[in-house]
Structures are given as structure tokens and as C-alpha cells.
Amino acid sequence: MKSFHQPHFDSVDVLARRFAAVDYIASRGIATAVYLGFNLEKPILVEGPAGVGKTELAKAMAQILDVPLIRMQCYEGLDESKALYEWKYGKQMLYTQLLKDKLGEMMAGAIGLAASMERLHAHDDLFFSAHFLEPRPLYQALHQERGCVLLVDEVDKSDPEFEAFLLEVLSDFQVSVPELGTIKAKVKPIVFLTSNNTREMSDALKRRCLHLHIPFPEPALERRILERRVPGLSAALNRELVAFIQAVRQLDLKKQPSISETIDWAKTLLLLNAEHLSLDLVRETLNVFLKFEGDIDSADEQLPALLNQARKDAEIHHASHA
Amino acid sequence: MQATLEDFFKALRGSDLDVSLNAQVDAARAVQLVGWSDRTLLKSALGATLAKTISDRALCDDVFERFFHFESFDFEKALAPQPPAEPASGAGPSEATAPPGDEPAKSQGAAGSGGSGGCRGGGGQALSQLLLSGDSAALAKRMQEAAREIGLTDIWFFTQKGYYTLKIQQAMGLESLEREIADARRQTLAPEHARRLELARKRLYAEVRNYVERKLALYGTAPTRQLHDDFLLSQRLSNIEARDFARMHVIVYKMAKRLAERHSRRKKRRVRGQLDFRRTLRKNAAYDGVMFETFWRAKVVDRPRVVAICDVSGSVRQYARFLLLFLHSLGEQVSDLRSFAFTNHLVDVSETFESLPVEQAVDKVMQAVGGSGTDYGQVLLDIHEQLLDDIGRRTTVLILGDARNNRGEARAEIMQLLYQRARRVIWLNPEPVAFWGLGDSEMKHYAPYCHIARECNSIMHLERTLDALLRAHSASA
Ligand SMILES: Nc1ncnc2c1ncn2[C@@H]1O[C@H](COP(=O)(O)OP(=O)(O)OP(=O)(O)O)[C@@H](O)[C@H]1O
Ligand SMILES: [Mg+2]
Numbered sequence: 001m002k003s004f005h006q007p008h009f010d011s012v013d014v015l016a017r018r019f020a021a022v023d024y025i026a027s028r029g030i031a032t033a034v035y036l037g038f039n040l041e042k043p044i045l046v047e048g049p050a051g052v053g054k055t056e057l058a059k060a061m062a063q064i065l066d067v068p069l070i071r072m073q074c075y076e077g078l079d080e081s082k083a084l085y086e087w088k089y090g091k092q093m094l095y096t097q098l099l100k101d102k103l104g105e106m107m108a109g110a111i112g113l114a115a116s117m118e119r120l121h122a123h124d125d126l127f128f129s130a131h132f133l134e135p136r137p138l139y140q141a142l143h144q145e146r147g148c149v150l151l152v153d154e155v156d157k158s159d160p161e162f163e164a165f166l167l168e169v170l171s172d173f174q175v176s177v178p179e180l181g182t183i184k185a186k187v188k189p190i191v192f193l194t195s196n197n198t199r200e201m202s203d204a205l206k207r208r209c210l211h212l213h214i215p216f217p218e219p220a221l222e223r224r225i226l227e228r229r230v231p232g233l234s235a236a237l238n239r240e241l242v243a244f245i246q247a248v249r250q251l252d253l254k255k256q257p258s259i260s261e262t263i264d265w266a267k268t269l270l271l272l273n274a275e276h277l278s279l280d281l282v283r284e285t286l287n288v289f290l291k292f293e294g295d296i297d298s299a300d301e302q303l304p305a306l307l308n309q310a311r312k313d314a315e316i317h318h319a320s321h322a
Numbered sequence: 323m324q325a326t327l328e329d330f331f332k333a334l335r336g337s338d339l340d341v342s343l344n345a346q347v348d349a350a351r352a353v354q355l356v357g358w359s360d361r362t363l364l365k366s367a368l369g370a371t372l373a374k375t376i377s378d379r380a381l382c383d384d385v386f387e388r389f390f391h392f393e394s395f396d397f398e399k400a401l402a403p404q405p406p407a408e409p410a411s412g413a414g415p416s417e418a419t420a421p422p423g424d425e426p427a428k429s430q431g432a433a434g435s436g437g438s439g440g441c442r443g444g445g446g447q448a449l450s451q452l453l454l455s456g457d458s459a460a461l462a463k464r465m466q467e468a469a470r471e472i473g474l475t476d477i478w479f480f481t482q483k484g485y486y487t488l489k490i491q492q493a494m495g496l497e498s499l500e501r502e503i504a505d506a507r508r509q510t511l512a513p514e515h516a517r518r519l520e521l522a523r524k525r526l527y528a529e530v531r532n533y534v535e536r537k538l539a540l541y542g543t544a545p546t547r548q549l550h551d552d553f554l555l556s557q558r559l560s561n562i563e564a565r566d567f568a569r570m571h572v573i574v575y576k577m578a579k580r581l582a583e584r585h586s587r588r589k590k591r592r593v594r595g596q597l598d599f600r601r602t603l604r605k606n607a608a609y610d611g612v613m614f615e616t617f618w619r620a621k622v623v624d625r626p627r628v629v630a631i632c633d634v635s636g637s638v639r640q641y642a643r644f645l646l647l648f649l650h651s652l653g654e655q656v657s658d659l660r661s662f663a664f665t666n667h668l669v670d671v672s673e674t675f676e677s678l679p680v681e682q683a684v685d686k687v688m689q690a691v692g693g694s695g696t697d698y699g700q701v702l703l704d705i706h707e708q709l710l711d712d713i714g715r716r717t718t719v720l721i722l723g724d725a726r727n728n729r730g731e732a733r734a735e736i737m738q739l740l741y742q743r744a745r746r747v748i749w750l751n752p753e754p755v756a757f758w759g760l761g762d763s764e765m766k767h768y769a770p771y772c773h774i775a776r777e778c779n780s781i782m783h784l785e786r787t788l789d790a791l792l793r794a795h796s797a798s799a
Contacts, residue, residue, distance in 0.1 A: 028363070028366060029369075032356070032363060032367055033370040035356075036348075036352050036355065036356075036371060039355055040348055040351055040352065042348065047376065203579070206374040206375070209374075210370050211370065211373055211374045211375065211379065212370065
């Protein structure tokens with residue numbers, strides 16, 4: 001099994017620049033973890049609130065390496081067969097029907113059940129070849145000629161038994177299939193696992209992985225992300241908007257706005273040709289970045305204070321960079 | 323370099339962060355990749371490889387700050403007439419002036435100079451000269467070298483402070499300093515010189531002592547805690563004091579998690595819920611290739627159904643507390659766990675455990691279920707009436723109690739019924755076997771109707787029993 005070392009990165013900063021080149025703005029912490037994961041060939045377990053760019057990180061990495069991104073969404077009840085491969089029963093059945101005559105010929109002369117079974121036995125491997133196999137994400141990931149980025153999304157939703165299986169796959173990137181023998185990765189995939197922490201992962205899995213926590217971004221990082229993702233947004237509005245979102249995150253909300261919401265809001269404001277935030281403007285667009293009725297109400301109540309705070313913060317930032 | 327890293331791991335252990343060997347290897351490779359010179363990069367590389375959760379990461383970062391904290395040796399003060407009372411470690415964890423990579427570089431030098439014996443690492447100057455000239459950088463350096471030479475990272479108990487303080491001073495050259503002081507005293511012409519040297523020696527002592535205390539805080543807690551944990555593990559549960567509960571909960575939780583993981587791996591499903599095509603094909607050969615009967619591979623997940631019945635009367639409530647805590651920490655390894663508590667009648671407390679976090683639930687049950695006069699006979703009658711119908715071949719009945727019945731009726735015949743219906747009946751008795759049947763203990767009458775009857779009074783006993791319980795199930799699955 002080859003490892004992925006063709007495009008290796010000279011340093012953490014080089015990798016961070018490569019990320020920026022594909023429009024992903026990585027904090028130093030993110031870049032360091034990915035750099036180490038890549039060079040130590042370890043999977044990265046990414047945790048963090050919804051919408052902070054966990055999935056996007058894997059996508060960006062695939063883009064940098066110019067390999068496919070293979071995503072496996074986890075859920076309760078996901079098992080080996082759904083993750084790895086399934087036999088195409090329908091096709092198997094159909095073929096036995098179509099080949100009924102052939103099977104009959106084969107059986108000719110066999111006397112008794114035992115003898116017939118013996119003959120069938122000799123041929124049934126035909127039905128368990130790649131033609132009858134439905135590849136699932138893990139199988140696909142192991143078969144990529146040039147390697148891939150494997151994203152195991154929301155691994156915390158899977159059952160503990162599946163986690164144990166996953167662990168086996170992640171430790172040697174090979175699995176044995178009773179009917180086919182051992183399948184081994186051609187090139188070791190780069191693996192990201194994401195978790196929303198609905199349950200604690202096993203120590204064994206954590207030991208296999210590097211751990212990366214992505215929090216909500218610092219203001220400077222968030223501004224850079226906006227510059228990248230919403231070109232055309234004025235510097236002044238960028239500052240105000242980020243300062244406002246940062247202030248909103250201090251509120252006690254059911255769901256705090258994440259990067260994706262910041263981006264959506266910025267795009268909306270851009271469409272509305274806004275230059276600065278105003279009370280009315282914010283009030284009318286609150287629902288772009290707050291998803292719950294209750295959250296909208298509590299932000300609405302404190303709107304003047306929030307806006308003041310945001311303006312002040314944006315001003316301070318502006319002054320310190322002037 | 324490796325030595326510095328290993329000291330860092332020790333310091334992490336001091337903060338109760340278990341670092342696996344694997345993670346240590348990763349950290350070493352990570353440091354090779356990113357180098358020592360960029361402090362924030364070093365910190366985030368160590369954090370990424372050594373910490374496995376968000377809270378571990380915070381701990382790791384904190385230890386990093388304390389560990390790579392620029393050791394100062396506040397010597398201006400030494401020569402000042404009034405020694406200020408505050409400790410000399412003026413630099414907090416936010417010591418931003420620490421030159422990046424300064425500490426590692428220094429430690430490397432120190433590791434190399436290990437064999438110099440007299441410890442003249444700081445350019446070979448006499449200690450008295452360094453002290454008098456107030457060269458704090460050189461003094462700090464010499465102090466650190468001395469600390470490494472004598473193995474300060476092995477410090478683990480506060481009674482060792484004096485020993486290590488002395489050893490470090492000696493390695494820094496205390497002996498010749500003493501001699502100089504004695505000489506100066508004899509030369510009556512230089513009383514001022516003698517006084518200054520004496521003052522310097524006092525300050526030296528204070529600085530080194532301070533340093534040793536800081537290092538004790540960094541390295542010393544892990545071994546002490548380990549010792550304390552070992553003690554707790556083997557202690558009779560009834561002797562464990564309330565102030566140790568929090569620690570016990572951590573221990574129990576870790577144990578339960580380990581058990582759960584071990585058994586979930588053993589049970590890893592090989593069988594899939596899918597069509598067994600071979601079997602189908604073979605079986606249907608007789609029907610001219612028409613698929614009459616299909617065979618599906620069974621997906622058998624056999625998890626124990628457990629009914630735990632705990633005596634919570636005064637004599638044994640502590641044991642019940644930890645059994646319940648342990649059982650409920652096993653999480654998904656036990657499906658369908660029902661819990662009952664009793665003194666003189668049976669109380670179903672399952673709901674409390676469903677609605678509250680385990681620890682709170684245990685507390686609540688202990689407070690809520692009471693009453694005097696343990697009555698096993700009545701409780702068995704209650705079991706007969708309320709519970710027996712729900713007990714079947716998949717149920718394991720766990721009873722915890724001392725079987726001391728206050729001379730009431732034993733009702734062993736109900737135990738017999740239980741024994742016949744359940745998959746297994748396990749009785750955990752906190753009393754040593756020798757006491758069973760003595761006085762008002764009915765244990766001798768109940769034990770014949772138990773598949774397992776065991777003395778169980780420490781957390782280790784508990785672990786063994788629950789391990790056996792899960793094992794029996796994964797073996798038969
Ligand atoms: N660092 C970043 N640089 C550029 N864009 C980003 C960054 N982080 C997030 N984004 C943007 O935010 C959006 C949401 O990110 P993503 O879907 O990856 O979040 P997530 O953490 O996977 O959320 P969830 O937990 O809901 O799956 C992305 O589409 C991307 O446009
Ligand atoms: Mg996602």
C-alpha cells in the first residue's frame with residue numbers, strides 16, 4: 001500500500017496557503033492538525049458546532065490534493081454491509097433464473113440432493129464476484145487508484161459496534177470479505193471523521209486519531225473568510241457584520257449563527273446594496289442567520305445594544321489597523 | 323530534546339492527563355516536523371497529538387504554559403536590603419517575554435552537561451560570584467541544570483521538598499559558598515562581605531525552594547493520585563468517605579468504559595443482516611432453480627437484560643451506591659436495565675435513572691428510599707408479586723445485600739422460583755463468606771438458589787463480577 005506522499009507540504013504555513021488558494025481559510029490550529037495528520041498518516045477527528053467548516057475542510061483537502069472526496073454519512077443502524085459493499089441480490093437471482101438451463105445441464109446426472117448440492121457448490125463462487133457487488137463508500141475509498149480523502153461524517157451517530165469495525169479499517173486500511181478475500185487500499189486515504197458529540201467516542205478510536213476542535217472563528221479569521229467567500233462586500237460592512245455576529249454569539253441562543261450563516265447574511269446584504277448596518281436592515285434580515293423563532297425574538301429585543309456594540313468593535317478594529 | 327519531551331509528558335500526567343505511548347510517539351514525530359523554534363506552533367502540535375478531547379486540550383495547553391514557562395531567578399531582590407515577601411515567580415503563565423524555544427534549547431544543553439558533577443555549567447563561575455553580581459539569567463540556568471542532574475522530575479511527595487531543595491543547591495555549588503562564608507567570617511576585616519554572602523545564601527534557598535514547589539505542583543500530583551487511587555480501589559466501599567466520592571465516580575466511570583469497550587469489541591458483529599445467498603441457492607436446487615425459500619443471515623445481538631435489586635439499608639447502602647453507579651455507566655452494553663432498591667419493601671427506581679444523570683440519580687435514590695428494619699422476606703414477596711413475570715431466560719438478576727433479615731421469615735422458596743426462571747441469579751454480599759449464615763444472616767439459605775454468590779466489597783470485586791456478567795453474554799451470543 002502506497003502512502004500519499006506525492007505532494008508533501010514543506011510547512012504548516014505552506015499548507016495554510018494552499019488552503020487559502022482553494023478558498024478555505026484555515027486557522028493556525030486547523031492547519032497544524034491537518035499538516036500533522038497528513039505527515040503522520042493519522043485520521044483526524046474533527047469536532048465543533050454545526051457550520052464551522054468541518055465538512056468543508058475535507059472538501060478543501062481533496063481539492064488541494066486533487067483526488068476524489070468520498071463521503072460516508074453515519075447514522076444509527078449503519079452496518080458493515082452498508083458501509084462496505086452489498087451483494088446485488090436481485091442480479092444474483094435474475095442470473096440464476098436466466099441460467100436455469102445451464103444449471104439444469106450442470107445438474108444432469110446428479111443423483112440425490114447431496115450430489116446436486118456438491119455440484120452447485122463448485123460453481124457458486126461465480127455469483128460472488130465483483131460483478132454482483134454493490135460498492136459502498138469504504139470499498140470505494142480503498143479502491144481509488146490515486147488515493148482519496150475519506151470523510152466519515154457524524155461518526156458519533158453510528159453504533160458502538162460499527163465504531164469497532166471502523167477502527168479496524170482505519171488501522172490497516174484493509175478488510176477481509178468472506179467471499180472475496182482481503183481488500184487492501186491501493187493508496188492510504190486521508191481520513192477525516194466529524195463528530196457533533198452526541199456521544200463520546202471510544203478511547204480506542206480517539207487514540208487512533210488526532211483530535212481537532214474547530215470553535216466559532218475569531219473575528220479576524222471570520223473577516224478573512226468573508227473576503228474570500230463573498231467578494232464585493234465592502235471592507236466597512238465586512239467589519240460591522242462580523243462584529244455583529246460575534247456579539248450575537250454571546251447571547252444565550254438555541255442555535256448560534258455559524259460561518260455558513262454569516263456568509264448567507266453577507267450575501268443577502270450585498271444583494272440589498274447595503275453600505276452599513278442599520279436597525280431596520282438588521283431587523284428585516286435576522287431570519288437569515290437565526291433559525292429559531294425564539295432566537296429571533298431575543299435578538300430583536302436587544303437589537304440596539306447589539307448594534308451599538310458591533311459598531312464600537314468594528315470601529316476599534318478599524319482604528320487599530322489604520 | 324527527547325528528555326524535555328519526556329519531562330513534558332510527566333508534567334501532563336501530573337495534571338491527570340493520561341498520555342498513551344502511541345500519542346507520545348506521535349508527539350515526538352510532530353515536534354520533529356514543526357521544530358522547537360516557533361512557540362505557538364510547538365504548542366498546537368503537542369496539543370493536536372496529545373489531547374483527545376476538548377477538555378484535554380485545554381489542560382494540555384495549560385501545562386504547556388507552565389512547563390515552558392521561562393524560569394526566572396529574581397536576583398536583583400536578593401541584594402536589596404528588604405527581601406519582599408511575595409514569591410519570586412513573578413512570571414505567570416502568560417509570560418509573553420519567554421523567548422520562543424528558549425526553554426527547550428536550554429534543556430538540551432543541560433542534558434549534555436549531565437556528567438559535570440560539580441555543576442559549573444554556567445560558564446564555570448563560582449556560585450558566590452553569580453549571586454553577588456546578580457546575574458539572574460546565569461543563575462536560572464544553573465538552577466535548571468542542577469535540577470536535571472539530580473532528577474527533580476521524580477519528585478512526587480511534599481515531604482521531599484527539603485531534600486530536593488538541598489540537593490539542587492549542592493549541585494549549584496553550595497559547599498564552596500559555605501566555605502567562602504566561613505572564610506569571610508573569620509576575616510574580621512570584611513564583615514560587610516560576609517553579611518552580603520549570607521543574605522545571598524538565604525535568597526538562594528528561597529529561590530530554589532520556590533522552584534521546587536512549582537515543580538512539585540507540576541510533576542508531583544500524578545504519583546500521589548495514583549497511590550490514592552490504588553488505595554480507593556482496594557478499600558472496602560463502606561470506608562470510602564464522602565470527600566472521595568467524586569474521585570471514585572471518575573474511577574468507576576473509567577472502569578465501566580473500559581469494560582464496555584472490551585466487550586463491544588468482542589461482540590463485533592460478524593453476522594450481517596442480509597440474504598445468505600449460498601444457502602438459498604443450495605436449498606432451492608431441488609426446486610428447479612426457482613427460489614422458494616430464502617435464507618437470511620441472522621443478526622443476533624444479545625445484550626444482557628439486567629434486573630438489579632439493591633439493599634440500601636444503612637449497613638450496605640454504600641455498596642449499592644457504587645453497584646448502581648457502575649451498572650449504569652456500562653451504557654449500551656446492558657440493554658434494558660431495571661433497578662430496584664429496598665429496605666423493607668421493593669421500590670422501582672428505574673425511572674430516576676432514566677431521567678437524571680447517573681450520579682444525581684444515585685444520590686436521589688439513596689435519599690429517597692429508606693425505612694428501617696430490613697425485611698428480605700417481604701421484599702421477596704414483593705418480587706414474587708411485581709417482578710417474577712418479567713423475568714425470563716434472558717434476564718440476569720443481580721441482588722446486592724447482606725441477607726441480614728432481622729430474624730424475619732426467609733422465603734427462600736421465592737429465591738428458588740427466581741433461580742428457575744432467570745438466566746442467572748447473582749448475589750453480591752459485602753460480608754466475607756465466613757460470616758454468611760452467622761447470626762441473622764440468611765445467606766446460607768439463599769446461596770443454593772444463586773448461580774453465583776460472591777463476597778463483594780471493593781470496587782475491584784465489582785469490576786470482576788460485571789466483567790463476568792458481560793463475558794458470559796458475549797460468549798453465548
Ligand atoms: N474556514 C473556512 N473558510 C472558508 N469557508 C468556510 C470556512 N469554514 C466554513 N466555511 C463555509 O461555511 C459553510 C459551512 O461549512 P460546513 O458545511 O463544512 O460546516 P460543518 O462544520 O460541516 O457543519 P455541520 O456540522 O452542519 O455538518 C461552508 O460551505 C463554507 O462555505
Ligand atoms: Mg458537515
